[in-house]
Amino acid sequence: MMPLNLAVLPWGILCGSLAMQNGFSAFEAQLMSLLVFAGSAQLVAIELIASDTSLLTIAITTFIISSRHFLYGLAVRQKVIAQPLRWRLPVSFVLTDELFAFSHHPKAYQTKARLIYALSAGFSFYVFWNIWTLIGIVAGQLLPDLTNLGLDFAIATTFIALVVPSIKNRATLACVMVSGISAAALKSWGFDMWLVASALLGMSCGYLMTREVKQ
Structure with a gap:
């Protein structure tokens, strides 16, 4: 720390x-x-x-x-x-x-x-x-x-x-990339809830990739 x-x-x-x-x-x-x-x-x-x-x-x-x-x-x-x-x-x-x-x-x-x-x-x-x-x-x-x-x-x-x-697997990398890109895009478009929306998009993407790997 x-x-x-x-x-x-x-x-x-x-x-x-x-x-x-x-x-x-x-x-x-x-x-x-x-x-x-x-x-x-x-x-x-x-x-x-x-x-x-x-x-x-x-x-x-x-x-x-x-x-x-x-x-x-x-x-x-x-x-x-x-x-x-x-x-x-x-x-x-x-x-x-x-x-x-x-x-x-x-x-x-x-x-x-x-x-x-x-x-x-x-x-x-x-x-x-x-x-x-x-x-x-x-x-x-x-x-x-x-x-x-x-x-x-x-x-x-x-x-x-x-x-x-x-960032130790593809799912985490996808989560980070989607969150970062969507945050930059949504904020530039003036969307007020850009932070919450980008976090949800990133987590959803990471979750879907994790499920796909498990299947």
């Missing part, structure tokens, strides 16, 4: 500075990272709140953006279902994209030592995310608009680093 903790440095700084530049107090900006702990959802929510968007729209938008975590929870559920609730709750809180990418080992979360290891990795990301947010809050007060520096590209590079090592 340590390389990923460093990789989200620009992302966290952008989140903190963007909040400050959109009228949030330093306390509100930091509290958002402490409680929400979801980079992409935070960035979108900050923009929506600053635009006086209705609470319902903010809730629906952030729900859609974060809905992938429901799938993460389902995927990890079988590995932690036998553990007491006091273990499952903290695992669910720190189950980010980054930790989920490292959760595919068959014995992940199976023993107390592995649970402690996973929680240590997950909470290290939580700690660093809040440190980077704090730096962004300070930078947002002292420096000009940081949104023009292209720091949001850190989001794309982080996910690329997570996705590429997982």
Whole structure:
């Protein structure tokens, strides 16, 4: 997790500075990272709140953006279902994209030592995310608009680093290719739900190819 903790440095700084530049107090900006702990959802929510968007729209938008975590929870559920609730709750809180990418080992979360290891990795990301947010809050007060520096590209590079090592068969490759191409096309056409639609198209393609191989 340590390389990923460093990789989200620009992302966290952008989140903190963007909040400050959109009228949030330093306390509100930091509290958002402490409680929400979801980079992409935070960035979108900050923009929506600053635009006086209705609470319902903010809730629906952030729900859609974060809905992938429901799938993460389902995927990890079988590995932690036998553990007491006091273990499952903290695992669910720190189950980010980054930790989920490292959760595919068959014995992940199976023993107390592995649970402690996973929680240590997950909470290290939580700690660093809040440190980077704090730096962004300070930078947002002292420096000009940081949104023009292209720091949001850190989001794309982080996910690329997570996705590429997982491409180990044709079905996964097809899923990635279809998702990427459809996302670029739908967004260029101005389709509002481009992210959700491209994800569904990619997953559907990967699922169909997997079924074909099994048959």
